[in-house]
Amino acid sequence: MTITNGRRSGAATGPADPVAIDQWYAITALDEIPIGRTVRTELLGVPMSYCRDHDGSPLAWLTQDSLPAGAPVDARTLHAPLPTLADYGYLWTTVGEPDGGLFDIPETAEPDRRILNAGTFGIFTSGPRAVENFLDMGHLPFVHPGVLGQQPFTEIVDYQVEYRSSEIYAVNCLIFQPKAAAASTSGQMVNYTFRVPHPLCALLYKSTPEDDVRLDVIGLFVHPIDDGRVRAHLFNCLLDTVNTDGQLRRFQQGVLAQDKPILENQVPRQLPLDPDAEAPTRADKTSNAYRRWLSDLGMTYGVVARSNS
Amino acid sequence: MTAPDPGSLLHPVAGCADLVPRHVVKARLLGQDLAVWRADDDFVNVWADRCIHRGVRLTVAANDGAELVCPYHGWRYSNRSGNCAYMPAHPSDAPPRRLRVPTFRSEERYGLIWSGGSPEAEPPRLPHLEGEDTLVLRALPVNAPPDLALQGLLEWPCQPVPAPGDGASISCDSAGPFAVAVTARTGGTEEAVVHFVQPVDGGRCVIRPVMRGAPAADRRLSILRHHARQLEELRTRLESSAGSPVAVRGPSTPLQPLRRPTATAVSGRAPQLEVCVARKWLTAEGIAAFELAPVSGQLPSFQPGAHVDVHLPNGLVRQYSLTNGPGLTSVYRLGVKLEPDSRGGSRCMHVSVHEGDRLQLSEPHNNFPLRRDAARTVLIAGGIGVTPLLAMAQTLQRQELAYELHYFAQSDDHLAFGEVLEPLSTGLVKHLGLSPDQTADEIKKITHDYGTASHLYVCGPGPMIEATRAIAADSGWPEDAVHFEYFKNESELHDASSFEVRLARTGQTLVVGPGVSLLDSLRDAGVDMPSSCEQGVCGTCMATVLEGELDHQDVFFNDSERAAGDRILTCVSRAGGHKIVLDL
Numbered sequence: 001m002t003i004t005n006g007r008r009s010g011a012a013t014g015p016a017d018p019v020a021i022d023q024w025y026a027i028t029a030l031d032e033i034p035i036g037r038t039v040r041t042e043l044l045g046v047p048m049s050y051c052r053d054h055d056g057s058p059l060a061w062l063t064q065d066s067l068p069a070g071a072p073v074d075a076r077t078l079h080a081p082l083p084t085l086a087d088y089g090y091l092w093t094t095v096g097e098p099d100g101g102l103f104d105i106p107e108t109a110e111p112d113r114r115i116l117n118a119g120t121f122g123i124f125t126s127g128p129r130a131v132e133n134f135l136d137m138g139h140l141p142f143v144h145p146g147v148l149g150q151q152p153f154t155e156i157v158d159y160q161v162e163y164r165s166s167e168i169y170a171v172n173c174l175i176f177q178p179k180a181a182a183a184s185t186s187g188q189m190v191n192y193t194f195r196v197p198h199p200l201c202a203l204l205y206k207s208t209p210e211d212d213v214r215l216d217v218i219g220l221f222v223h224p225i226d227d228g229r230v231r232a233h234l235f236n237c238l239l240d241t242v243n244t245d246g247q248l249r250r251f252q253q254g255v256l257a258q259d260k261p262i263l264e265n266q267v268p269r270q271l272p273l274d275p276d277a278e279a280p281t282r283a284d285k286t287s288n289a290y291r292r293w294l295s296d297l298g299m300t301y302g303v304v305a306r307s308n309s
Numbered sequence: 310m311t312a313p314d315p316g317s318l319l320h321p322v323a324g325c326a327d328l329v330p331r332h333v334v335k336a337r338l339l340g341q342d343l344a345v346w347r348a349d350d351d352f353v354n355v356w357a358d359r360c361i362h363r364g365v366r367l368t369v370a371a372n373d374g375a376e377l378v379c380p381y382h383g384w385r386y387s388n389r390s391g392n393c394a395y396m397p398a399h400p401s402d403a404p405p406r407r408l409r410v411p412t413f414r415s416e417e418r419y420g421l422i423w424s425g426g427s428p429e430a431e432p433p434r435l436p437h438l439e440g441e442d443t444l445v446l447r448a449l450p451v452n453a454p455p456d457l458a459l460q461g462l463l464e465w466p467c468q469p470v471p472a473p474g475d476g477a478s479i480s481c482d483s484a485g486p487f488a489v490a491v492t493a494r495t496g497g498t499e500e501a502v503v504h505f506v507q508p509v510d511g512g513r514c515v516i517r518p519v520m521r522g523a524p525a526a527d528r529r530l531s532i533l534r535h536h537a538r539q540l541e542e543l544r545t546r547l548e549s550s551a552g553s554p555v556a557v558r559g560p561s562t563p564l565q566p567l568r569r570p571t572a573t574a575v576s577g578r579a580p581q582l583e584v585c586v587a588r589k590w591l592t593a594e595g596i597a598a599f600e601l602a603p604v605s606g607q608l609p610s611f612q613p614g615a616h617v618d619v620h621l622p623n624g625l626v627r628q629y630s631l632t633n634g635p636g637l638t639s640v641y642r643l644g645v646k647l648e649p650d651s652r653g654g655s656r657c658m659h660v661s662v663h664e665g666d667r668l669q670l671s672e673p674h675n676n677f678p679l680r681r682d683a684a685r686t687v688l689i690a691g692g693i694g695v696t697p698l699l700a701m702a703q704t705l706q707r708q709e710l711a712y713e714l715h716y717f718a719q720s721d722d723h724l725a726f727g728e729v730l731e732p733l734s735t736g737l738v739k740h741l742g743l744s745p746d747q748t749a750d751e752i753k754k755i756t757h758d759y760g761t762a763s764h765l766y767v768c769g770p771g772p773m774i775e776a777t778r779a780i781a782a783d784s785g786w787p788e789d790a791v792h793f794e795y796f797k798n799e800s801e802l803h804d805a806s807s808f809e810v811r812l813a814r815t816g817q818t819l820v821v822g823p824g825v826s827l828l829d830s831l832r833d834a835g836v837d838m839p840s841s842c843e844q845g846v847c848g849t850c851m852a853t854v855l856e857g858e859l860d861h862q863d864v865f866f867n868d869s870e871r872a873a874g875d876r877i878l879t880c881v882s883r884a885g886g887h888k889i890v891l892d893l
Contacts, residue, residue, distance in 0.1 A: 138382045138398040152682045152710055153762070154383060154397035262381050265366040267342070267359055279361045279408055283398035 020044060020301035021096035023199060026221035026233050028091055029117035033058065038071045044301065045226040046095050048082065058084045060093040088235060089117055090221060103167070103197035107217045107237050116245055118234040118252035125263040126302035127200040127224040128271035128294060130232050133259055134202045134220040135194050135286045137175050143258050150178045156283035168196040168293055170286040181216060182243045182251040183209045194286055199299055200224060203235075211239045218252075227302045228269040232256070272304040313486050315339060315455075316564060319426035319433075320487060321505050321517045324445045325417055328353060333377065335368040338425050340510040341564040342366070343413065345422060348388040348636055349374035355424040356391055357411040357566065360384060367410065375636025375707060386410050388636040392610035400682035403612045403675050411566035419519045420445040421505065425564050437490045437501040438521050446502070446518040446533065449540045453551035455487065455508040458516060461547045462489035462504050467518065467539035512551070516540065578840045580620045580669030582608070587640055589664050593725040595647045596693060597659050600640040601668065608641060611673035613700035614766075614794070617641060618671035618841050622661055627654040628842050630696040630768075630794075631673060632726060634703025641670070644725050646693035674841055676848035676865065677768070677794040679704065684762035686712040687755060689777055691748075691769020692723065697794060698768055699726055702733050712736050715755055717748055717769065748773065752780050759785045766792045771799045771864070778867075788867050795864040798844040798881065802862055808884035812836070812893045813855055821883065828879040836893055838879060845881035852879050857889030 025043060033039065033052045040049045040063055047063035053075045060082040067073060075081075085092040087102050108115060123130060133139070138156050140149030153176040162169045173192040193205040193215070200222040205215040219235030234252045243251075272278055273295045280288050295306055322336040328347040335358065336343040342358035344367035358366050360379040367386075370377040376385040376394055383397040386409070393408035416423040418432040420443050451458055463481045477495045484490035484503055492501045500521065507515040518540070524532055584601035592598035616630045629643040645658040662668065679686075679701045686705055688698040695716055705712040714733060717740045718724050730737055740751050756765065756777075765786060767777040774793045781791050804826065810819045812834075821830045828850050831838050841849035845863030854877050861871045863878040870876065877889075 141397070142380060142383045151383070151397075152400075152684070152708075155400050155682050156398040261369070262365060265369050266364045267366060268364065272364070278363055279393075281362075281396055281398060283396075 017299065017301040018096065019199065019297050019299045020224070022094070022098050023096065024085060024092040024094050024098050024102055025200065025223050026088075026090035026092050026235075027060070027223050028231075029120065029233065030058065030086055030089055030091055032117070032120075033091060036072055036074075038067045038069055038073055040069045041223075041231075042225045043093070043095055044224055048093070048095070050091060050093070058086055058091040058093075060084050060091065062095075088219075088221075088237075089115055090233060090235075103201070105203065105217065105219070105237065107214075110214075112239065114236065114238045114240050114245075114248070116236050116248065118236045118249045119256060120234075121232045121253075121256050121260060123230050123232055123260050123263050124228060124269065125230060125266065126227055126270045127222040127230050128290075128299075128302045129263055129266055129269060130222050130230050131196070131200055131202050131220060132271060132287045132290060133263055134204070135170070135196070135290060136284070137173055137192065137286075138281075138283045139262070140175055140177070143262055144255055147179050147255065148177050149175060158282065159285065161285050161289045163289075163293075168194070168286070168289050170194040170289070173286075181206075181208060181238075181240070182247055183240050196290055196293070199294060199297065200302075208239050210241060214239055216240075224302060268304060270302055270304045273306045274304065275306075277304065315487070315508050316425065317427045317430060318486065319414065319416060319423040319430045321421040321507050321515075322355065322424045323422045324448060324517070325420050325422060326445065328422070331372045331374060333368050333370060333372050335366075336424075337509045337513075339508055339564045341413075343424065344368045344370070344377070345415075345424075346372045346377065348372075350388065350636065352389055352639075353415040353417065353422055354388060354391070355413040355415040355422070356386075357413075359410070361393070361408060361410055362396075373635075373707060375634070385635075387610060387638050389638045390607055390610055392638070394610065394612070394635065395681060397681065400680045401678050403615075403678060404610075406610055409610075413564065413566055419443045419503075421517060421519065427565070428567075433485050433488060435484050435488070435490065435503055437484065437492070437503050438519060441521050442523040444520040444523050444529075446520055446536050447540065448515050448517040449544055450509070450513065450515045451544050451547050452513055453547040454512055455506050455514040457551055458506050458514045458547055459483070459487065459489060461543055461550075462491075462506070462516070465539075465543045465546065466491045466493075467502070467504070467536060467543055516543075578618070578626065578671075578843070580618070581672050582617075582670040584608075584641070584668050584670055586662060586664050586666045586668065589662070592644060592727070594720075594722045596644050596723075596725045597647070598642065598644050598726065599658070599662070600642050601670070602640045604667065608638065609672045610638065612675050613679040613704045614677035614697045615673040615675035615700075616677075616697070616841075616847065617643075617673050619643075619658070620669035620671075621654060621657045622666075622668075623653055623657045625652070625654050625657065626841075626843075627658070628847055630677075630700070632696045632699040632729065634700060634729070635707045641673075644693060644696045671841065674847065674849050677766070677792060679766070680764055681705070681708060681710060682762070683764040684711065685760060685764075686710065687763065687765045688712060688714045689752065689755065689765065689767040689769070690714065690716045691767075691773040692718055693725065694767075694769030694773075694794075694796070695725060696768075698766060699729055701766060702736060703729065706733055706736060713738060713755070715740060715751070717741075717743060717751075717773070745772070745776075749776050749780065752777050753784070756781045756784045756786060759790075764790050764792065768794045768796075771795055771797070788869050791867070793867075795846050797842075798846050798862075798864045800862065800864065802845075802881055803860075804883065806860070806883050808886070809888040810884070811888065811890045813890055814893055826880055827877070827883060831879060831893070840880055843880040845878050848878060850879045851876050853892035855890040855892050858885030859883075859889065860885040 035052045038049050049063045050060040051073045082093045141151045141154045159173045160171050171193050177190045195203045203219045208216040217237040221233040223231040273291050323345050327334050333344050333346040344356045344358040347353050365381045370379050385395040387394045391410040391412040393404040396404050413424045416432050419438050423432040466479050479493045481491050487506045490503045502518050502520045505517045583604045587602040588600040616628045618626050632642045647659045648655045690698045702714040714737050805823045807822050819830050819834050841847045848865045860883045862881040
């Protein structure tokens with residue numbers, strides 16, 4: 001396979017970042033893909049296209065001049081399609097050779113779960129910056145005041161970060177939230193668990209007003225257009241019998257609209273992996289672990305790699 | 310002549326009039342992005358445009374008049390110093406002093422803000438602009454290298470226009486490495502405009518023209534119109550001759566931030582700072598106020614509740630709380646009450662220390678930290694005990710957090726720092742001329758309704774602190790919500806015992822004999838212990854205890870901390886039994 005744009009071009013330059021290339025990425029929500037019509041985008045700087053076949057199955061391919069945006073697609077004649085998955089409501093594809101399938105989200109098998117793409121947002125930032133923001137609790141009272149946090153209750157009490165089968169977990173993350181979910185009617189101390197199973201995907205588990213035991217699952221699946229632009233998908237897998245899809249979407253979109261201007265004002269757009277590049281505190285344990293994990297994976301795309309000095 | 314290094318010169322980065330109160334202006338100089346803002350004390354800050362925590366541009370931060378507040382995690386950075394003043398995720402922690410935004414020089418001249426440069430550099434002084442008012446004309450960013458713009462300005466006079474008449478002439482002259490002066494003469498009259506060129510980076514600049522003299526209102530509009538037209542024309546010419554988008558070259562030397570002395574590690578009890586008494590005044594009956602300015606460099610940052618050790622000319626060392634509110638970083642302001650039974654400390658400060666004198670200080674220590682995540686904060690001050698609480702009240706007021714400052718004093722004449730109290734009016738409650746019993750009754754009223762996320766801070770005479778702690782406990786305040794700081798340890802110290810101390814890390818064993826403090830024994834054994842008050846008040850000389858009964862003689866710990874028995878103040882406290890083991 002030859003991929004242009006310098007990221008991977010077979011024998012010519014070799015893979016720029018095999019860690020980033022050999023991953024599945026959620027490109028778009030399945031139910032938002034037109035049937036039999038080309039949609040163009042980019043993945044890791046590589047022009048690619050996708051559509052759904054007439055039987056509803058997703059198709060993806062490296063962009064071809066013969067198929068401009070909107071052009072009709074016939075799956076039988078499509079040359080060299082990219083591998084695809086249809087999981088958790090999204091079209092996943094890759095421009096590399098992933099080692100196996102996707103990470104598991106067991107909650108998606110529960111019959112009473114509401115599963116939907118609550119929104120896809122174009123953001124001028126890198127994938128790792130977007131994921132780190134999703135893992136960050138300290139910003140909630142400032143960026144989402146009155147919803148996911150409230151001043152002056154800004155303290156981040158100590159929590160635990162663990163590695164479980166090469167994923168990151170942050171557990172016992174407590175924060176006071178005035179309106180933790182669309183179904184909330186009052187403020188509460190909310191207990192979060194964060195999980196990072198993929199360099200550009202993160203999940204959070206939080207208590208829900210509707211169930212004493214089971215947890216709401218919210219995911220951020222990042223589609224890296226290049227190393228400074230993403231489309232961020234907000235995945236919902238909720239226990240919510242109150243709200244319509246529209247209300248759930250409005251809630252999540254309100255939240256992401258508050259994050260977007262912050263992310264777009266971070267410099268550099270790429271996430272610095274050098275521990276001295278930015279000033280972390282104890283509250284940033286999860287993001288420290290995430291940066292170290294990316295560094296250990298050898299990820300170089302969308303980050304400022306550690307200097308070896 | 311070799312061209313001077315642009316990095317060694319000061320350059321304009323903004324017009325003074327651009328710095329609207331409570332705003333932050335974006336600028337760029339020699340490849341460095343800058344956030345420029347004016348504080349309420351009129352100081353102009355020129356900082357790197359990046360929060361050191363997570364890289365958010367500070368040009369999107371809020372300017373509250375004393376601090377910039379990053380919108381991402383609420384980190385606060387102080388006027389002048391750029392020090393991080395508060396990290397809201399850790400409401401009871403003092404941010405390390407190394408956390409600060411890189412800051413750059415700022416000077417005002419000819420209506421412009423100047424920055425960059427070596428520490429000795431001065432903004433240019435030009436005869437064309439001296440001795441008269443100046444009018445800052447419209448500045449224009451140009452996508453062309455600075456040298457091209459300078460060349461263009463010599464060839465294309467934008468402004469002024471000579472008045473019609475005999476011998477009208479116009480001349481363009483270089484006025485330094487980054488300025489072109491245009492002079493128009495008619496007969497005996499002469500007008501001048503100096504065009505300063507701000508080198509943004511290798512491929513871009515901003516032309517900032519300044520006109521000598523303020524033209525009459527009727528001419529002003531036509532001058533501005535003509536100027537705008539000419540400058541636009543010049544920009545078009547420059548950008549077309551600069552060709553396709555110029556590759557942005559970095560500056561030859563990167564902009565050097567101001568270097569600040571890094572805080573030294575606390576060591577022993579030696580003074581670390583030299584200051585000068587910039588101002589001394591009587592702020593209330595029997596209370597002298599002092600403003601202490603650094604002899605060189607910048608004062609170390611501190612948090613509300615902090616104190617410094619003052620090394621007095623007579624050899625004594627005394628602790629005084631800092632009263633500074635947010636943003637006052639150029640001096641330490643403290644208040645000293647003349648104690649009638651002074652052992653020489655307060656008398657020396659009142660009688661022997663004068664404006665202009667030099668004093669030695671420790672760096673600020675804070676053993677009375679303020680949490681800023683309370684729903685309600687109650688500050689109770691007795692007399693001179695108001696000093697640390699003034700710093701707290703100003704901080705809470707600035708952050709619009711709910712607080713009350715209850716100030717108990719003999720009379721109006723005994724209220725210190727009236728100029729600070731005045732703007733606190735909403736949170737300030739004065740309690741004047743009360744007896745101890747009446748004071749206790751008032752404190753009962755103040756503390757009767759404890760609610761969650763409430764915190765109480767008390768500072769004043771020992772008996773008042775004791776009474777407040779007891780009353781608050783009766784009203785249901787948990788111990789960890791009641792914070793106190795004594796001035797002195799009034800209890801009688803017992804040092805007749807003798808005991809053994811083992812140091813777990815070094816393996817040493819020492820014997821502390823009668824009449825000798827644990828602190829002194831540790832120092833004799835070569836342990837570098839910090840200390841401040843040396844009477845069990847301030848908590849600086851604390852050590853962690855691994856084993857052994859303790860005989861606490863301090864007034865620093867609360868009852869449950871004492872009962873825990875895991876920490877000791879080495880200056881006054883001793884082993885309760887024969888032996889203790891310390892984590893040293």
